[in-house]
Amino acid sequence: MATRKIDREQIIEQALKTLATSNSFADFSLRKVAADLHIDVSTLYWHFKNKQEILQAMAEAVITQVTIPATDLEWTTQLKQLFSNVFDIYEQYPLSATLMIETIPSALVRLQLIERAIAIMTDVGIDEQTANVAVTSIDFLLTGVMIDLTTEAHFRQKITAEKNQNLLTHVKKIHELAQSHHLTHMQTSIKMRNQFSAKQQFAMGLDLIIEGLKQHLPTKN
Amino acid sequence: MATRKIDREQIIEQALKTLATSNSFADFSLRKVAADLHIDVSTLYWHFKNKQEILQAMAEAVITQVTIPATDLEWTTQLKQLFSNVFDIYEQYPLSATLMIETIPSALVRLQLIERAIAIMTDVGIDEQTANVAVTSIDFLLTGVMIDLTTEAHFRQKITAEKNQNLLTHVKKIHELAQSHHLTHMQTSIKMRNQFSAKQQFAMGLDLIIEGLKQHLPTKN
């Protein structure tokens, strides 16, 4: 009784929720998604070909949320705002950065985002090649910072919640080695990590790349 | 009969070989490592606490191979050479970039590598904070390019070897969407990807970051 019909949209919606409550990407499973939906796992295979297709749909659902900044702003502002928007969305959907790595960027919105980012740069005279390299670099930086953040949270969770003492050993080891071997830069590096948020760290990296990009602006008249 | 003793070193050696012949990081399993060693999986648990510890040891074995360039070279040369060395080692050990993401960088050599990279920059007067951000950015860029490379190879393999037709669909979709939606930058982006090797793409990204770093050099006298 009652319409038991479940559509792709509902599945993806729940999948993202299930992913968000997972401790790691490896923890995320279709069986858990199905359980949360109160349906059998095999049902998912009527709506989707396989797990990969579900991940693709999830990635697309996330990236669709990103808004593109107005084109009348200064190019550096546009670039910063665009990636800031991406960052915020990734942060809103925990583990979605991993999702992007695990999927092929075939969603139109995702391609349009890259297109826009490159256009922002070429519009001010930066050559196509440099703009391309910049987007790749910024994208990897963003994804890297994001994944680092979730991985750290995952490890932290594993250390506190579970009996997993040996992970704590590794974290402690970093501090000890940094001290005993007088790795002074590593020590300040650790301090920096605690001092600045992930978003701030990303912003600083982006600034560095932008400074490099400025060297590629055409010389005035 | 015959000494059946197997030590940690042999396990890690084989584990890296098994990882190298895996199509993806997910494909890599302890059961396969054990099978390749002609021992039972459970034996691994006598030598190591769990899979995580084996991954840590594998990551350490790989990173140890990286050589640090001479300190009398120009700072940009040192930086390029250092990361070029890392790139080559990662390339030599397929999927090792993923390994670095999955593990905590608690190995001394790995910390020393970061320490050296930061020192190269601070030695010429770049502030600690910028140097830190730069290392993080370069590291993520390198790992990103590397993972992209192996992921692509993985997808390519899946498409040709297996019946996996739907992955091919996604790849084709990118080209089609780029054309039908007039994503001109995306089209040249695809061309660039085929034109330059992964190492070249990384080198270009590194150059961009270095150009940004140069803006942080102290003004002469």
Next chain:
DNA sequence: ACCTGAACACCGTTCAAGT
């Protein structure tokens, strides 16, 4: 001290069978 075998609780995927 070192290794095995069986067992446990998990996966993704398939497929005949139900409505």
Next chain:
DNA sequence: ACCTGAACACCGTTCAAGT
């Protein structure tokens, strides 16, 4: 058209038992 249940081939991890 949509969903289930059972089965298959995989995982990592534990542990009593062997040498």
